[in-house]
Amino acid sequence: MSKPPILFATCPPGLEGVLDAELARHGFRSREIKPGGVHFRGSPLRANRLLATASRVLLPVARFKATDFDDLVAGASAVDWSPYGGVTPKVSAARSRLFHTGAVAERLGALLPAGDTALYCRLMHDRCTLQIDTSGEHLHKRGWRTETGQAPLRETLAAQILALAGWEPGVPLVDPCCGSGTFIIEAAVQAAGLAPGRLRSFACERWWRSELVPTGDAVPTILRGSDRSKAAVAAARHNAERAGVAVDLQVASARQVEAPAPTGLLVANPPYGRRAEDLATAWDELGALLAGPFAGWKAAILSPERGLARRLRREPETRYHLRNGGLNVDLLILPPA
Ligand SMILES: C[S@@+](CC[C@H](N)C(=O)[O-])C[C@H]1O[C@@H](n2cnc3c(N)ncnc32)[C@H](O)[C@@H]1O
Numbered sequence: 001m002s003k004p005p006i007l008f009a010t011c012p013p014g015l016e017g018v019l020d021a022e023l024a025r026h027g028f029r030s031r032e033i034k035p036g037g038v039h040f041r042g043s044p045l046r047a048n049r050l051l052a053t054a055s056r057v058l059l060p061v062a063r064f065k066a067t068d069f070d071d072l073v074a075g076a077s078a079v080d081w082s083p084y085g086g087v088t089p090k091v092s093a094a095r096s097r098l099f100h101t102g103a104v105a106e107r108l109g110a111l112l113p114a115g116d117t118a119l120y121c122r123l124m125h126d127r128c129t130l131q132i133d134t135s136g137e138h139l140h141k142r143g144w145r146t147e148t149g150q151a152p153l154r155e156t157l158a159a160q161i162l163a164l165a166g167w168e169p170g171v172p173l174v175d176p177c178c179g180s181g182t183f184i185i186e187a188a189v190q191a192a193g194l195a196p197g198r199l200r201s202f203a204c205e206r207w208w209r210s211e212l213v214p215t216g217d218a219v220p221t222i223l224r225g226s227d228r229s230k231a232a233v234a235a236a237r238h239n240a241e242r243a244g245v246a247v248d249l250q251v252a253s254a255r256q257v258e259a260p261a262p263t264g265l266l267v268a269n270p271p272y273g274r275r276a277e278d279l280a281t282a283w284d285e286l287g288a289l290l291a292g293p294f295a296g297w298k299a300a301i302l303s304p305e306r307g308l309a310r311r312l313r314r315e316p317e318t319r320y321h322l323r324n325g326g327l328n329v330d331l332l333i334l335p336p337a
Pocket residue numbers: 148149150151152153154176177178179180181182183226227228229232252253254255269270271272278281282285
């Protein structure tokens with residue numbers, strides 16, 4: 001059997017280590033961390049179905065020097081495009097003589113068969129890289145979330161946060177501001193040994209052989225989400241049903257939440273932005289949980305500003321700078337009290 005191709009899984013800057021660890025856990029080899037992602041060898045369909053923390057999986061098809069349009073045309077013409085159907089070029093350029101991204105896209109578009117598969121063309125220091133998008137829609141679209149509450153998290157970000165907090169199946173998990181249930185459902189899918197991408201299709205299915213991605217072992221895990229909004233909990237229930245996982249969801253204000261075990265991970269993306277009074281209440285309630293019933297628990301809290309984080313009454317042991325919905329946010333990892 002011929003070797004599977006070298007692929008490039010992308011992720012937000014700073015999260016390459018998390019993605020690399022996930023690739024290693026699934027047995028993908030020949031891994032090499034690069035800014036913004038990880039190179040590895042494997043089946044694109046398997047990678048798209050299995051990876052919870054990747055944004056996209058790209059297939060590099062050419063890399064060459066390009067200082068003018070003749071170089072670009074020669075480099076792109078050397079690739080056999082027939083397996084991929086048609087492509088739509090998406091160009092980015094930095095520190096290169098070919099800097100006009102619109103003109104580069106036009107030239108590639110005139111040269112290559114047109115179609116739905118995205119072709120990423122990246123020009124950097126006069127080096128051109130051409131990569132086929134094997135994913136199609138961004139990988140946070142798992143296919144189960146059709147209902148959202150207030151400011152839902154991307155599923156990929158939820159999986160990255162769980163990994164940064166060191167959560168793994170078997171560790172009790174509570175989200176007292178669960179909204180549409182993203183953390184709890186992501187964790188439940190992992191605990192059930194299911195592939196995060198099993199409910200959707202991927203661009204590579206147009207040209208890659210279909211294959212079975214086996215289910216992993218299920219690990220019994222306490223997974224509990226609650227929110228004071230009835231509508232949010234109803235949305236979370238529907239989402240969990242569509243994701244095919246059983247989780248414990250309740251309507252409750254954060255201050256009413258009880259710890260279901262002596263230790264575990266409390267994770268939260270508490271409200272921020274509007275209505276200062278409501279915000280202070282929610283963050284104070286979380287602070288009371290962390291000082292009270294959840295004193296023995298580690299916590300991972302997504303915080304948009306230091307003023308609110310002070311209300312948690314625990315000092316973070318680690319602070320990760322992340323982006324959520326176009327905003328800079330800090331992920332605070334708080335050790336047990
Ligand atoms: C930013 S949203 C969470 C979004 C969630 N991570 C998701 O992906 O859908 C914050 C949630 O906190 C809830 N909330 C606000 N104050 C609360 C409180 N005092 N107790 C419990 N939940 C609260 C809101 O109803 C909202 O659903």
